[in-house]
Amino acid sequence: MTAFASIADFEVALARPRNIDGEAQEAARARQMTLTKPAGSLGRLEDIAIFFAGWQSRARPRLDRARAAIFAGNHGVAVHGVSAFPSTVTAQMVANFEAGGAAINALSAAAGLELKIVALDLDRPTADFTAGPAMTPAECLDALNAGAAVVDERIDMIVLGEMGIANSTAAAALCARSFGGTAADWVGPGTGIDTEGVARKAEVVERAVAVHAHAGRSAFETLRRVGGRETAAIAGAAVRARQLGVPVLLDGFICCAAIAPLASDNPAIADHCIAGHCSAEPGHVLLLEKLGLDPLLSLGMRLGEGSGAAVAAGVVRASLAAHDRMATFAEAAVSASL
Ligand SMILES: O=C(O)c1ccc[n+]([C@@H]2O[C@H](COP(=O)([O-])O)[C@@H](O)[C@H]2O)c1
Numbered sequence: 088m089t090a091f092a093s094i095a096d097f098e099v100a101l102a103r104p105r106n107i108d109g110e111a112q113e114a115a116r117a118r119q120m121t122l123t124k125p126a127g128s129l130g131r132l133e134d135i136a137i138f139f140a141g142w143q144s145r146a147r148p149r150l151d152r153a154r155a156a157i158f159a160g161n162h163g164v165a166v167h168g169v170s171a172f173p174s175t176v177t178a179q180m181v182a183n184f185e186a187g188g189a190a191i192n193a194l195s196a197a198a199g200l201e202l203k204i205v206a207l208d209l210d211r212p213t214a215d216f217t218a219g220p221a222m223t224p225a226e227c228l229d230a231l232n233a234g235a236a237v238v239d240e241r242i243d244m245i246v247l248g249e250m251g252i253a254n255s256t257a258a259a260a261l262c263a264r265s266f267g268g269t270a271a272d273w274v275g276p277g278t279g280i281d282t283e284g285v286a287r288k289a290e291v292v293e294r295a296v297a298v299h300a301h302a303g304r305s306a307f308e309t310l311r312r313v314g315g316r317e318t319a320a321i322a323g324a325a326v327r328a329r330q331l332g333v334p335v336l337l338d339g340f341i342c343c344a345a346i347a348p349l350a351s352d353n354p355a356i357a358d359h360c361i362a363g364h365c366s367a368e369p370g371h372v373l374l375l376e377k378l379g380l381d382p383l384l385s386l387g388m389r390l391g392e393g394s395g396a397a398v399a400a401g402v403v404r405a406s407l408a409a410h411d412r413m414a415t416f417a418e419a420a421v422s423a424s425l
């Protein structure tokens with residue numbers, strides 16, 4: 088069954104998101120105060136446990152089933168020489184994911200995540216968005232639903248990631264259309280293009296913003312005009328996760344750029360999301376600020392494929408383990424104060 092039967096269905100889900108369970112959140116906050124440590128001494132680990140409690144509606148949240156979903160797509164905009172790699176690498180890397188040889192295979196296994204790879208019509212790249220919309224409405228709705236399909240109510244967390252040659256150009260265009268600023272604010276080296284390449288990329292993004300300036304600015308229109316199938320899928324997965332109360336861990340610049348159009352429609356839409364890390368792609372700092380997200384890690388990573396979020400999943404696991412397994416002052420007969 089598809090999550091979003093129509094564009095209107097998706098728009099309702101975006102406009103009327105589920106709220107956090109304040110009672111579960113309060114119960115988790117109260118439990119934190121009873122654990123054998125000075126209050127607040129586990130820093131952000133305490134906040135993460137309270138956040139998970141609120142979204143999972145459980146005072147002692149769990150991470151028994153956590154899933155990483157990596158979406159892959161190809162991009163017509165690649166014809167402008169905006170990536171250091173050819174588009175054929177997208178399918179080659181998907182084969183590598185499936186064979187178990189990529190960074191995400193090692194990192195998701197290390198973090199105890201179930202890994203799901205979703206290749207989205209790789210032999211049918213999106214249209215070049217400097218000439219017209221990247222996707223038809225039907226194609227974009229299909230991609231949103233492909234994303235939504237990886238989320239179900241039995242999972243305790245969804246980690247989102249992507250793979251797609253040239254998608255850092257699409258990501259920059261999504262950010263520029265969602266949050267304004269100049270193309271130069273949002274472009275960077277991606278897979279490793281040189282200064283000249285970055286300038287070319289900025290021109291491509293500027294042209295895209297101009298070509299679509301007349302069009303509606305809804306999240307759906309932005310996702311379909313200048314995004315890719317994998318970024319639409321990430322947006323669909325995030326909105327579906329919100330409907331089901333499943334916390335989301337976001338990866339790097341491209342993954343967060345998929346949320347930008349949603350947040351420009353509804354600034355509260357990323358409230359159930361945690362940014363796993365801050366990527367080395369320069370636009371990510373500004374994007375995180377616009378999304379109101381404070382990344383868990385900053386390791387200079389810029390790989391994508393969910394890798395930074397998978398590393399951050401280890402921090403989430405640590406947070407929930409401490410919250411669940413620590414003794415209380417009463418249980419351990421430790422004096423709680425002077
Ligand atoms: O996650 C990031 O912040 C990130 C930063 C730079 C590059 N990437 C990855 O590199 C690809 C996009 O880079 P490019 O140069 O082909 O646009 C895509 O497969 C992404 O997963 C990812």
Ligand SMILES: Cc1cc2nc[nH]c2cc1C
Nearest residue numbers: 172176250278390391392
């Ligand atoms: C090799 C390679 C691996 C990737 N993983 C995510 N994006 C990527 C881009 C390239 C080029």
